[in-house]
Amino acid sequence: MDPKQIAEIEVDVxxxxxxxxxxxxxxxxxxxxxxxxxxxxxxxxxxxxxxxxIPRILYDQSIFDRFLSEMSVTVTExxxxxxxxxxxxxxxxPALKTYxxxxxxxxxxxxxEEVYSLAILLKEAGLLDRAxxxxxxxxxxxxxxxxxxxxxxENFEDNTKAYQRAGGKNQLSDYxxxxxxxxxxKDSLKDNITFAYHNLVKxxxxxxxxxxxxxxxxxxxxxxxxxxxxxxxxxxxxxxxxLCLGSKETIDYSVLKNSFESQSRSNKIFRxxx
Amino acid sequence: MKDLNPVSERFKGAEGxxxxxxxxxxxxxxxxxxxxxxxxxxxxxxxxxxxxxxxxRSADSGDFLSEHLNLTCNIRxxxxxxxxxxxxxxxxxxPADYHLLVETDGTLALNFDERINYTRPSIxxxxxxxxxxxxxxxxxxxxxxxxxxxxxxxxxxxxxxxxTLVQEPTDAEVASMPEAAIATAQPNLVLDLAHLRQLLLSL
Numbered sequence: 001m002d003p004k005q006i007a008e009i010e011v012d013v014x015x016x017x018x019x020x021x022x023x024x025x026x027x028x029x030x031x032x033x034x035x036x037x038x039x040x041x042x043x044x045x046x047x048x049x050x051x052x053x054i055p056r057i058l059y060d061q062s063i064f065d066r067f068l069s070e071m072s073v074t075v076t077e078x079x080x081x082x083x084x085x086x087x088x089x090x091x092x093x094p095a096l097k098t099y100x101x102x103x104x105x106x107x108x109x110x111x112x113e114e115v116y117s118l119a120i121l122l123k124e125a126g127l128l129d130r131a132x133x134x135x136x137x138x139x140x141x142x143x144x145x146x147x148x149x150x151x152x153x154e155n156f157e158d159n160t161k162a163y164q165r166a167g168g169k170n171q172l173s174d175y176x177x178x179x180x181x182x183x184x185x186k187d188s189l190k191d192n193i194t195f196a197y198h199n200l201v202k203x204x205x206x207x208x209x210x211x212x213x214x215x216x217x218x219x220x221x222x223x224x225x226x227x228x229x230x231x232x233x234x235x236x237x238x239x240x241x242x243l244c245l246g247s248k249e250t251i252d253y254s255v256l257k258n259s260f261e262s263q264s265r266s267n268k269i270f271r272x273x274x
Numbered sequence: 275m276k277d278l279n280p281v282s283e284r285f286k287g288a289e290g291x292x293x294x295x296x297x298x299x300x301x302x303x304x305x306x307x308x309x310x311x312x313x314x315x316x317x318x319x320x321x322x323x324x325x326x327x328x329x330x331r332s333a334d335s336g337d338f339l340s341e342h343l344n345l346t347c348n349i350r351x352x353x354x355x356x357x358x359x360x361x362x363x364x365x366x367x368x369p370a371d372y373h374l375l376v377e378t379d380g381t382l383a384l385n386f387d388e389r390i391n392y393t394r395p396s397i398x399x400x401x402x403x404x405x406x407x408x409x410x411x412x413x414x415x416x417x418x419x420x421x422x423x424x425x426x427x428x429x430x431x432x433x434x435x436x437x438t439l440v441q442e443p444t445d446a447e448v449a450s451m452p453e454a455a456i457a458t459a460q461p462n463l464v465l466d467l468a469h470l471r472q473l474l475l476s477l
Contacts, residue, residue: 004378004406004409008378030377030383030385031377031378032375032376032377032378032383032403032406033375033383033385033387035406036375036385036387036399036402036403075386075387075388216386219356219372219383219384219385219386220385223357246386248355248356248369248372248384249356253357
């Protein structure tokens, strides 16, 4: 057998071990990115081959926790793609305004920067009091950071610029307090946000949503798992609900292509048909 | 342009090296637009290989680069989309602010992982994944640029049996990226753009 095929088997056996031991299923993650993460993990653990991880992960929960951190996408910024947030305000907010109360699911929120971005814009539109935002992730460590809402202040000049380009009406600094090299978002932003564990691979619908935001998560999934997650979003959304994906993600070739219409092609905002 | 005849001594080594190539990966940074504008328009529309390109650029630069090249090239040039099947005679350009990877089934993948070598997209990320997919049927090229991205990736391509080429540093608008690639990867050939173009046309 070709050594490359054997290396693939090694990764398969590692993923199967993790699934059986910890009930996390990474088999339908996009393979090339997954293998990079495994490779990063090997370097950090001072190992050479994926098979060497198997006994360690099976018998040592702390190594699995580190693997989980390695696997979960934690690169996120405030107001990433300002044009998306601009379009969100123009396209989605007017529809949300027609509801006395509405629900938003932010799936794969990682460390929470985008959730706070969304909450700030809702507040400026006078909509935050009517909103319940469910921000979910499968990485409990990321969720803990998101819940605290404390971030290093070094990026905040960029964040302030992005906030302004996204159509922010005030000063970003109105929403946080600064201490030394950290900023903390005010509790008034958090009152309407519920941070919770949810794994798109195995967990189901938990409420009827008016808006689902899931950006730069699906690119890490293979076609099957993408369709699985999109079906979950479809089943979660109320009639005429909105779905927002990352700038390089689309429903065009998916199971949802006929049940949603595009509201902003470049900003990947889709709306559910009846 | 430099005189192509007689063919340089180093270029002679290319004969027989480049048989059976399925795909070409190109990594380029500062000065890249000019270099790509020199290399790609020369290729015929029935070019038998697929080309995948990482050009470093700012996160908000959009897909101007591929649109511009598509207008001036015979081959199709487009921004790479995730899960897209790689087709011969087409050049795929990594979108701004995403890493571009090749899956072993010959489709393209994107990710938003941290910057590698301070950059996203990273040449190393593309080269390493492409080497995993194509092995000895891959040709990797590092062109002009101002950092060392692509050097490790080119070494991985060489280790997997692929062919490795680097632009002659004196011919490059910025020499440091070719120099780093030469030092790390010990490429099969170091050529100026004119000879690189000639080699591509001989595939």
